[in-house]
Amino acid sequence: MCNPIERSSLFDLMEMREWAIRILSADRLEDKLFAPDTLSDISPGIPILWQEPTRPAGMGFCKHTRGEKLPPLHEHGDPDKRAVCLHRFAGHELLAVEIMAYILLAMPQAPKHFRKGVANTLQEEQWHVRLYINRLKAFGLTLSDLPLYRHFWAYTPFMASPLRYVSLMSLTFENANLDFAPIYGASFDKHGDVASAGLMKQILSDEIKHVSFGWQWLRKSKESDQDPWQTWLANLPSRTLPSRAKGGGSFFAEHRRHAGIYEEWIINLQNSG
Numbered sequence: 001m002c003n004p005i006e007r008s009s010l011f012d013l014m015e016m017r018e019w020a021i022r023i024l025s026a027d028r029l030e031d032k033l034f035a036p037d038t039l040s041d042i043s044p045g046i047p048i049l050w051q052e053p054t055r056p057a058g059m060g061f062c063k064h065t066r067g068e069k070l071p072p073l074h075e076h077g078d079p080d081k082r083a084v085c086l087h088r089f090a091g092h093e094l095l096a097v098e099i100m101a102y103i104l105l106a107m108p109q110a111p112k113h114f115r116k117g118v119a120n121t122l123q124e125e126q127w128h129v130r131l132y133i134n135r136l137k138a139f140g141l142t143l144s145d146l147p148l149y150r151h152f153w154a155y156t157p158f159m160a161s162p163l164r165y166v167s168l169m170s171l172t173f174e175n176a177n178l179d180f181a182p183i184y185g186a187s188f189d190k191h192g193d194v195a196s197a198g199l200m201k202q203i204l205s206d207e208i209k210h211v212s213f214g215w216q217w218l219r220k221s222k223e224s225d226q227d228p229w230q231t232w233l234a235n236l237p238s239r240t241l242p243s244r245a246k247g248g249g250s251f252f253a254e255h256r257r258h259a260g261i262y263e264e265w266i267i268n269l270q271n272s273g
Helices: 016-025 079-106 112-137 151-155 162-190 194-221 228-234 253-258 263-271
Strands: 013-015 038-040
Touching: 013 016, 016 038, 016 079, 016 112, 079 112, 079 151, 079 162, 079 194, 112 194, 151 162, 162 194, 162 228, 162 253, 194 228, 194 253, 228 263, 253 263
Parallel strands: 013 038
Antiparallel strands: none
16 A cells, blocks of 8 residues: 555646546545646536545544534643644645545636646645644544544535635635634644644645635636625625634734735724624
């Protein structure tokens, strides 16, 4: 069996459609994390609305209960608590890989630059999973050792257009990581876990790029006379509040600025409930 952390072999060439199907139908982690050297998008095919991803043994979706919250910051001195946090974040990254594969199959007629951007982001999310897997080894954990949840996957029926996708995934869930990553990174560092803090710093750097991608496509997709803030709100699920795009406790406006987001939009988000 191949090491699930390894990159694909040299000179791999694959259609985006074939790659997405491979990811969503994979029952081995190495296939979920396979990234070809070169992707083509010559034959995107007809839309496929994948119902649920196949998962490796022990990595299926568990029902989330209210009692299964992330350990609070003051408990991060306990390495087991930090490990739980890292495992949960790894699960989110794996979900992001699958969501983006879903989008490639569901939107074959989306603009080529949009599809290429989603594919590039997907590959970075695969890399994030690898980074978390390597870090979890130091805690004696694998992805199958703790529960994994459906979370983002429950929203796939809503993500029926590029605008809805970037509004929800890029500008909401990934946007919140512009707060969560530095909050948890600082906490890990405070408790002497320099390696985990460094990992969160890398995640933050990449998430800024992902949010920037979403912001660019929000601006491209909206009508010329539409306000970006109102466009974003109009393309969120009815029960999703703007506050989902923020982390708890601290708001890092500068990270949104680095993503290219307008100041007015950032202020609106900071003041949102």
